[in-house]
Amino acid sequence: MTTAEQYWEGFYLDRDQVWSGQANPLLVREVSALPPGAALDLGCAEGADAVWLAGRGWRVVGADVSATALARAAARAEEAGVADRITWERHDLAETFPAGTFDLVSAQFLHSPVERDGERDAVLRRAAAAVADGGVLLVVGHAGWPTWVTEPPADIRFPTTGDVLAALRLDDRWEVELEELVERELTGPEGQAGSRVDNVLRVRRR
Template identity: 65%
Template sequence: MTDTSPEQYWEGFYQERGQVWSGRPNPLLVREVASLAPGTALDLGCGEGADAIWLAKQGWRVTAVDIAATALRRAAARATEAGVRDRIVWERHDLSQSFPAGLFDLVSAQFFHSPVAVADEREKILRRAADAVAPGGVLLIVGHAGWPSWHEHPPFAHHFPTAPEVVDSLDLPPDRWQVEVTDLVVHDLTGPEGQPGRHTDSVLRIRRTR
């Protein structure tokens, strides 16, 4: 854990490295969104922009948000290279303090974990994310369900909420929301020293019916 602010932590995270992520969209995002009709999308914690760029290539108009200015600069440059610059708006937000305006047909929160988040901050942000879903739209939350199997001693204490726990924390009116997908996906993941292992991710897709 660290005593730095979220902005300091994530800005340092990107500044200390070159390209951090693979540049490929999250496969679980692709799995859940590929069949949806393109509309407006909000990508929370967009990082270096791979998901936002993929969405834009599928015809979505995307608002992509991150706390780190360095990540957003990299993402915008890659969107230009990919030919979708005009389909994505990049916004810097500390989502605990500010949130993008408007309603969206898709709100995506992919691996929305942070070692510097204060208690209940994630739940509050995800409730705001739900408020940003337009009638008929989808809230998609994908997260880790635990540490990789090769972590004998986790680097810090962290509770990875299950999909039912996330649903409960959102406190959504049942007459306005329908849970469409709750899933656990296990996949192989090689450790930093080449050790074989597995990792489990949680998928939650909820539709606002009205």
């Protein structure tokens, strides 16, 4: 079976740049009003979210399994003048996890075609454990395939916010601040007009 490191290294080596370089819009929407503190960006990819956070005054740990993605992220941070505010760490999050506690833990589209059963749930529980008192866990994920995918693979399932909450096993020290479905207009890889629905879950440790 392909490991997470093998899969994601191949994914990033296939192109010089995979993502747009812009921060995820739902992260921007949910975090813009928060006072900056310490942030953990799980699955940070090529670093756009971490660079955006650092530019707003956050001290950021960006974690990803791909060394190639992390090298691109570090270069982006240097170009943006925020390299001194970001620490990049390589982790297969199912195996190892960044140390410390954080005012914000962000998991943006933490989906993987090579994850084993229960891995994502376990990672999100560790993410919740890393949230400091008064801090926020923000989980954004796809709720389904884009509209231009008319015959999606039958063996891939997208967790709902309810699934995520059940996996987190939160106690009464937590407050659910937002649980929402958001539809966004997107353009497909061949120029198709379409949309995709994502789910957003924001919980705060009291």
